[in-house]
Amino acid sequence: MGNFLQENEMLTRWAQFNQEKWRCTAEILKFQRPDSEAYIESLFFFNHKGKLFLPPLNPFHPTLFHPTPTDKPYRINEQWQQLALQMVDEIARNSGAASFILPPSITDIRPFLRRGFKASVRYTYQLSLPYSSEDASPxxxxxxxxxxxxxxxxxxxxxxxxxxxxxxxxxxxxxxxxxxxxxxxxxxxxxxxxxxxxxxxxxxxxxxxxxxxxxxxxxxxxxxxxxxxxxxxxxxxxxxxxxxxxxxxxxxxxxxxxxxxxxxxxxxxxxxxxxxxxxxVPYYQIRLPIFMETYRACRNWLTFNKKQKI
Known part of the structure; x- marks a missing residue:
């Protein structure tokens, strides 16, 4: 293999390019509990107002989940649920009206939904390598x-x-x-x-x-x-x-x-x-509901309950 940069160094340099090109602020945030080596590392971009956004030519916000070495699915799920809550709170504090787009590797968005985020599904194609041309269409x-x-x-x-x-x-x-x-x-x-x-x-x-x-x-x-x-x-x-x-x-x-x-x-x-x-494969775009969405949801809820009483 070539002389590859490690993932953390790649995030750092990718952040530097986006900062210089799009005049934004970029910060690599690490979410971890003091009693575990599992962690989430994510690249957050901020606009001139200090709110989250996604610069052009970025397919998603780079996010990596590193569980501890284990073959127990329940342990991986437990670690993700715990760490994702920290990430959810950070996004909620800084989200504004912008979406946060998770990479396809993040498939469990329940912590975001429970926090009140709205989710939209998007799609991409992923190829496993090594690649054989026999897999391609005629x-x-x-x-x-x-x-x-x-x-x-x-x-x-x-x-x-x-x-x-x-x-x-x-x-x-x-x-x-x-x-x-x-x-x-x-x-x-x-x-x-x-x-x-x-x-x-x-x-x-x-x-x-x-x-x-x-x-x-x-x-x-x-x-x-x-x-x-x-x-x-x-x-x-x-x-x-x-x-x-x-x-x-x-x-x-x-x-x-x-x-x-x-x-x-x-x-x-x-x-x-x-x-x-x-x-x-799907990947998810999440965001907090804007004011009008919240207003409509409350209005619909009140209308429904009024009819039930009648």
């Missing part, structure tokens, strides 16, 4: 074959000047902004290093960079596709699929165990990602 395998036969090739790059134009091309085609400058990419490259910041570029037969996927590796069982982009003229030639496949093979060789494809909530996006054969 359509995707066909696209990879076309790219290979046409002379495209994919490789890792440290040249952000090749990466950035591909991101811009997707922005222009789809009408949105990553809001990433070339300097931003250089900053993150410097902070995370080549082992944790993986830039995969597909090159045309003429050597032009035409498609890019950037993967962030937080740990061997925690990586995600951060951003991607492709030049329009090459999309039908399978460049996106070849780039994806190369990335999955590279991550497998590094010993990475899974990758999050970062979202499957928009129908067209979900359809494109489902063909890789990953597991569809």
């Amino acid at each position: 359509k995707i395998r066909g696209r990879i074959k076309k790219a290979n036969q046409t002379g495209y090739r994919t490789a890792l790059t440290q040249n952000m000047s090749e990466v950035h134009p591909c991101l811009v091309a997707t922005e222009e085609r789809k009408g949105f902004q990553h809001d990433l400058t070339l300097e931003d990419l250089h900053l993150l490259q410097e902070l995370l290093g080549e082992s944790n910041f993986r830039c995969y570029v597909c090159y045309s037969p003429e050597g032009e960079a035409v498609s890019v996927h950037i993967v962030i590796i937080m740990g061997k069982d925690w990586s995600f596709i951060w951003v991607a982009g492709s030049k329009t003229a090459h999309l039908k030639n399978g460049v996106v699929q070849q780039c994806h496949h190369y990335a999955f093979e590279d991550l497998s060789q590094l010993g990475i165990e899974s990758i999050d494809m970062a979202g499957a909530n928009i129908a067209s996006v979900a359809e494109a990602k489902s063909g890789w054969g990953g597991e569809l």
Whole structure:
């Protein structure tokens, strides 16, 4: 395996990038009882008003649960319930109107619901590694074959000047902004290093960079596709699929165990990602109810009880 940063160091450097890029405050909070080595570690972002928010290009608030070594499910559940209460109180103190998005690894949100939080479910696809192209749909395998036969090739790059134009091309085609400058990419490259910041570029037969996927590796069982982009003229030639496949093979060789494809909530996006054969998994967006929701709930409760009395 490469010279990877450890999870805590990755959280620290990811926090630094977000602070510099989005002009926010970031703090790694640790929730732990004095009588146990189990703990939760979570990265909290705060806006200029001191309230929680999630900066752009973050799929969720990075949160890690570390139970003590045990094969007893009841012990793990007990530790999570105890520590999550501390986290719930911290979020409640700072939440404002913003949501807190938990990563897919956090599946038990009962402590939040009991505290009065509202929850919305979202979805993403996760691929187990090592990856076999046999798990992909015939359509995707066909696209990879076309790219290979046409002379495209994919490789890792440290040249952000090749990466950035591909991101811009997707922005222009789809009408949105990553809001990433070339300097931003250089900053993150410097902070995370080549082992944790993986830039995969597909090159045309003429050597032009035409498609890019950037993967962030937080740990061997925690990586995600951060951003991607492709030049329009090459999309039908399978460049996106070849780039994806190369990335999955590279991550497998590094010993990475899974990758999050970062979202499957928009129908067209979900359809494109489902063909890789990953597991569809939920993750949760939680927030305290805003005033109008509380008002409506109280009004409905009073109306119901009035009718019952009648």
